[in-house]
Structures are given as structure tokens and as C-alpha cells.
Amino acid sequence: MLQSLQQQGKDWPEIAATMQRSASATRTRFLRLRQMALRQLSPPRSRVPYTAAEDALIVKMRNGGSSWAHIAAVFPGRSVEAIMTHYHGSLRGGHHLNTKSGRTWTPDEIVEAHRLRTDVGMSYAQIADRFGRTYQSISGLFKVYGVPICEVSWRAKRWKPEEDQKLLSLRAQAVPWHIVALQLPGRSIAAARHRLSHAQQLRTRSSSPQAVLQTDTERRSDDEVGSPSLKPDP
Incomplete structure (x- = not known):
């Protein structure tokens, strides 16, 4: 009845007079009834933690x-x-809060977070949004685990001469690191950075006079051994 009278557009004094209650008590009771109705319509709250x-x-x-x-x-x-x-x-705004997610990082999440940071170049705040975690959680992850733990899988993969040449060529053109990594499938920005100095050393060694002389000598030796004699038989 209370809800019906309110829906008819009657003001609180009129409704209160009909109900033989004060306007304040009537209005308070109406709000209480509406809150109870909303709770019944809404699904029950789950106590299960968010995944x-x-x-x-x-x-x-x-x-x-x-x-x-x-x-x-x-x-x-x-x-x-x-x-x-x-x-x-x-x-x-996880990067503005000092809250913690309370969830343990899985190995797959650690590798993916590292990829987003080194290969894609995401900021801690962007990675936090991607995983639904706080800025402090991302920052703590890299402080605890660091970069090397995620680089192990790439260390066993030897660099090919073609990769070194492409790396040197791209960096000579001042191509950004994230583009360089995209041009080298399977290599992260950190791996490419680490490889650059070694590739430069290899190029310097191969272009040194001693290396050129040694290469020329080896080539002549191979020609002498592998080529038939052109002198006529006596």
C-alpha cells in the first residue's frame, strides 16, 4: 500500500496521513522497503575471490x-x-594505490609480464592494467625476479651471422630497439641490446688486416689443394 500511494504521485504528508504515521517515519519505511526489493532483484553477492x-x-x-x-x-x-x-x-588506477592483489604470480604470468616490458615496451602502469594488478605488484615482480630469469630460454639459441648482420644494419640506421626486436623473431629487446656489442666485435675482427690475410691464405691453400695441375706432362 505504501509503495502504491507513492507511485500515485502523492506527497509524503498525504501518504503519512493515510497510513496514520509521521511523514518522516513513512519516508524512512518506504526507503527501507525499496532497498529490500532491490536486494531481492539483485543476484546474491558471491564471497568467491576474484580470479x-x-x-x-x-x-x-x-x-x-x-x-x-x-x-x-x-x-x-x-x-x-x-x-x-x-x-x-x-x-x-593501480599505479596510484598502495594496495596488493594478494595473488601469487604464475610462471606464465612472469614470462608474459617480461615480454610486455621488454618486447612491447609497456610501462609498469600499463602492465598493471593488463593483469588487473597494482603498480607496486608489477614493480615488485621485476625487483624480485629481474630480467635474467626470463631470458634463459633465449640464451641457448645461438645467433646466426644473418641475425648479426641485420642487427648491425638496423642499429646503424638508428632504428628503435622495439622495431629491431620485431625484425628478429624470437629475440627480445634485452637480448638484442646484449648481442649488439658482441656482433660489433665480430665484425671488427673479421675486417682486421690479419683476418683478411688469414682468409686469403686459407683460400689460396684450398685452391692449390683442390685444383688440378695445369702443367703439361713431361
């Missing part, structure tokens, strides 16, 4: 301009209020 995938999707949708209602519709069992609270408390 990394959920965090990433929430950040992606919010950055894309999705409304809270739209985001909540994608997460059955999570209310608009719950998602808003989680976002503002743990995800929004």
Missing part, C-alpha cells in the same frame, strides 16, 4: 567505457555494488 581473468575483464570493460550495470551482467552472482567496491579498492 585474474575476472580482474582483467573488469579493467578492460571499464577502460572501454562499459557501465557498471553492463559489467555486472557479465558476472552472474556479483552485484553492481560488489564489482564497484572491488574495482575502486583493488583495480582502479
Whole structure:
């Protein structure tokens, strides 16, 4: 009855007179009833912790301009209020907050974070948004694990002369490192940087007079051994 009277456009004094209650008490009761109705319509709040995938999707949708209602519709069992609270408390502007995600980094996440930092050139803040973590979490990851742990897989792969030549040529043209890495499949920016000085040393050695003389001598020796004699038989 209270809700019906309010929907008819009656003001609070009129409704209160009909209900034989004060206007203040009537209005308070109405707000309470409306809150209870909204709770019944909304899905029950879940106490299950947010997964990394959920965090990433929430950040992606919010950055894309999705409304809270739209985001909540994608997460059955999570209310608009719950998602808003989680976002503002743990995800929004992670580089401005001192909060921690509390989730342990997996090996795959560590490698991917390193790739985004070295190969793609993302900032800590951008990586934090990608993983749904805080700036401090990303910064701490690189402080604890550092770059070398993610570079091990590439160390066993020997550099080919063609790769060295391309590396030297690109850097001679002042091509940015992230473009250089893209031109060298399987090589990160850090790996290319590390290889450059060694490639320069190899080029210097190969172009030195001693190296040229040695190469020429070896070539003549091969010609003498491998070529038939042109002198006529006695």
C-alpha cells in the first residue's frame, strides 16, 4: 500500500496521513522497503575471490567505457555494488594505490609480464592494467625476479651471422630497439641490446688486416689443394 500511494504521485504528508504515521517515519519505511526489493532483484553477492581473468575483464570493460550495470551482467552472482567496491579498492588506477592483489604470480604470468616490458615496451602502469594488478605488484615482480630469469630460454639459441648482420644494419640506421626486436623473431629487446656489442666485435675482427690475410691464405691453400695441375706432362 505504501509503495502504491507513492507511485500515485502523492506527497509524503498525504501518504503519512493515510497510513496514520509521521511523514518522516513513512519516508524512512518506504526507503527501507525499496532497498529490500532491490536486494531481492539483485543476484546474491558471491564471497568467491576474484580470479585474474575476472580482474582483467573488469579493467578492460571499464577502460572501454562499459557501465557498471553492463559489467555486472557479465558476472552472474556479483552485484553492481560488489564489482564497484572491488574495482575502486583493488583495480582502479593501480599505479596510484598502495594496495596488493594478494595473488601469487604464475610462471606464465612472469614470462608474459617480461615480454610486455621488454618486447612491447609497456610501462609498469600499463602492465598493471593488463593483469588487473597494482603498480607496486608489477614493480615488485621485476625487483624480485629481474630480467635474467626470463631470458634463459633465449640464451641457448645461438645467433646466426644473418641475425648479426641485420642487427648491425638496423642499429646503424638508428632504428628503435622495439622495431629491431620485431625484425628478429624470437629475440627480445634485452637480448638484442646484449648481442649488439658482441656482433660489433665480430665484425671488427673479421675486417682486421690479419683476418683478411688469414682468409686469403686459407683460400689460396684450398685452391692449390683442390685444383688440378695445369702443367703439361713431361
